[in-house]
Amino acid sequence: MSTQVPKEPETEEVETDPVVKSAQDRRIREKAERTARERVKTDEAPDLEGEDTRVIKVFRYDPEVPEKQEPRFDEFHVPFDKGMTVLDALMYARDTYDSSLTFRHSCRQAVCGSDALFVNGSQRLGCQTQLGDLDEPIRIEPLPHQDVVKDLVVDMQHFYEQMEAVDPFFDPDDLPADEMAEQAQTRANREKIKMSTRCIWCGACMSSCNIAAGNNDYLGPAAINKAYRFAMDEREGSDKKRERIEIIERENGVWRCQTQFSCTEVCPKDIPLTEHIQALKREAVKENLKFW
Amino acid sequence: MSQSFNRGLVEDFGRWREFSAGMWAWVFHKFTGWVLVGYLFTHIAVLSTALSGPAAYTNTITTLEGLLVVRVLEVGLLAVAVFHMLNGSRLLLVDLGVGLERQDVSFYASLILTGAIVVASVPTFMAGVSL
Ligand code: HEM
Numbered sequence: 034m035s036t037q038v039p040k041e042p043e044t045e046e047v048e049t050d051p052v053v054k055s056a057q058d059r060r061i062r063e064k065a066e067r068t069a070r071e072r073v074k075t076d077e078a079p080d081l082e083g084e085d086t087r088v089i090k091v092f093r094y095d096p097e098v099p100e101k102q103e104p105r106f107d108e109f110h111v112p113f114d115k116g117m118t119v120l121d122a123l124m125y126a127r128d129t130y131d132s133s134l135t136f137r138h139s140c141r142q143a144v145c146g147s148d149a150l151f152v153n154g155s156q157r158l159g160c161q162t163q164l165g166d167l168d169e170p171i172r173i174e175p176l177p178h179q180d181v182v183k184d185l186v187v188d189m190q191h192f193y194e195q196m197e198a199v200d201p202f203f204d205p206d207d208l209p210a211d212e213m214a215e216q217a218q219t220r221a222n223r224e225k226i227k228m229s230t231r232c233i234w235c236g237a238c239m240s241s242c243n244i245a246a247g248n249n250d251y252l253g254p255a256a257i258n259k260a261y262r263f264a265m266d267e268r269e270g271s272d273k274k275r276e277r278i279e280i281i282e283r284e285n286g287v288w289r290c291q292t293q294f295s296c297t298e299v300c301p302k303d304i305p306l307t308e309h310i311q312a313l314k315r316e317a318v319k320e321n322l323k324f325w
Numbered sequence: 326m327s328q329s330f331n332r333g334l335v336e337d338f339g340r341w342r343e344f345s346a347g348m349w350a351w352v353f354h355k356f357t358g359w360v361l362v363g364y365l366f367t368h369i370a371v372l373s374t375a376l377s378g379p380a381a382y383t384n385t386i387t388t389l390e391g392l393l394v395v396r397v398l399e400v401g402l403l404a405v406a407v408f409h410m411l412n413g414s415r416l417l418l419v420d421l422g423v424g425l426e427r428q429d430v431s432f433y434a435s436l437i438l439t440g441a442i443v444v445a446s447v448p449t450f451m452a453g454v455s456l
């Protein structure tokens with residue numbers, strides 16, 4: 034399906050129905066009607082007789098549609114091709130059966146981090162997970178421990194706030210005398226932080242963490258990894274590094290990690306998160322010993 | 326956003342089948358740690374009977390050891406203590422940042438070693454004390 038849909042001229046919104054109180058009411062009613070129409074459409078599903086199909090069970094919830102206010106699972110039968118991903122299956126289900134099926138995706142190649150889902154009990158990227166590797170029925174749910182906005186879409190706000198909390202930017206304290214001077218890094222140091230730079234902000238790690246689930250203030254693996262990425266960069270200024278270590282060694286920082294390795298297990302970019310958290314714990318201890 | 330849905334913590338224990346090595350190690354370590362704390366109290370209570378004289382203490386021990394349940398529980402206690410020690414050493418390595426990419430292997434090794442030691446100890450415990 035092409036995303037290059039030609040823009041239709043915007044139509045003026047005219048209030049014709051006197052019964053309708055507000056535009057919001059009208060939109061909600063229209064949406065409900067649309068959903069009802071789409072339901073009917075499901076009955077004329079394509080004939081998949083004799084085809085190799087897979088069953089996906091997808092979590093559904095929509096606060097604006099009365100029938101979907103109570104969360105439930107919908108089953109979709111999708112034709113299976115070798116190489117097909119969970120995201121492909123979801124897109125097929127949406128395009129064929131129910132256009133109201135909602136999920137985030139963009140790059141389809143594990144780069145944008147928008148389609149972290151809870152598939153068969155573990156956090157994975159839809160676009161990176163082969164349908165063929167999963168046992169049926171394939172359960173697709175929104176990421177646990179985040180509020181569900183609609184279907185598979187969760188509220189990522191808290192995750193982003195935790196990421197911002199560690200000052201995720203480069204700061205060498207002072208600018209170099211020559212503004213155009215290259216701020217080079219040794220190869221060894223680049224290797225040290227290489228994996229930590231790969232984070233795509235998908236939130237899978239945070240969602241898998243048992244500690245983060247019980248303590249909303251815990252920074253979480255991704256944010257700590259982000260702090261590692263800058264604190265371990267030899268070009269970071271020493272003042273900034275001390276400031277950063279102070280942030281991560283607070284009550285809800287690195288010390289909350291109980292080395293369960295769940296985050297490391299689910300990270301789609303294979304970042305050794307626990308290793309980085311442990312390294313920062315030692316770094317925090319070293320930093321404190323300096324003042325003795 | 327008008328409204329959102331909080332699914333709570335339900336899936337935490339519901340997904341135990343999906344737990345990986347590190348998560349199991351954590352669960353077992355917490356469990357064994359607290360069992361050991363519990364045992365500490367029992368241990369003090371039993372030893373305290375010695376305050377009423379050697380005979381009372383000997384009597385307590387022979388009575389307890391005469392019970393099969395107690396001997397079975399002792400095997401369990403050994404299992405709990407050995408696992409906690411071995412996995413505790415594993416956690417020490419994890420804290421030092423040693424071999425983190427092989428932490429699952431060291432967890433399985435702790436389990437197997439615990440099993441072996443416990444099995445080897447069964448005859449000794451089942452024989453009980455002869456006084
Ligand atoms: C050689 C013996 C022992 C070793 C090597 C050891 C090691 C450890 C380590 C490394 C931890 C921290 C786990 C973490 O990072 O979360 C721990 C936790 C714990 N240990 Fe031990 N331990 C030993 C003996 C004991 C004994 C005798 C008791 C009971 C009296 C005990 C009770 C506990 C408890 C309750 C915890 C959990 C604390 C918590 O909730 O965080 N341990 N042990």
Ligand code: SF4
Nearest residue numbers: 232233235236238300
């Ligand atoms: S660390 Fe890994 S799992 Fe966590 S947000 Fe980044 S890419 Fe996703």
Ligand code: FES
Nearest residue numbers: 140141145146160
């Ligand atoms: S769609 Fe971009 S990461 Fe999956």
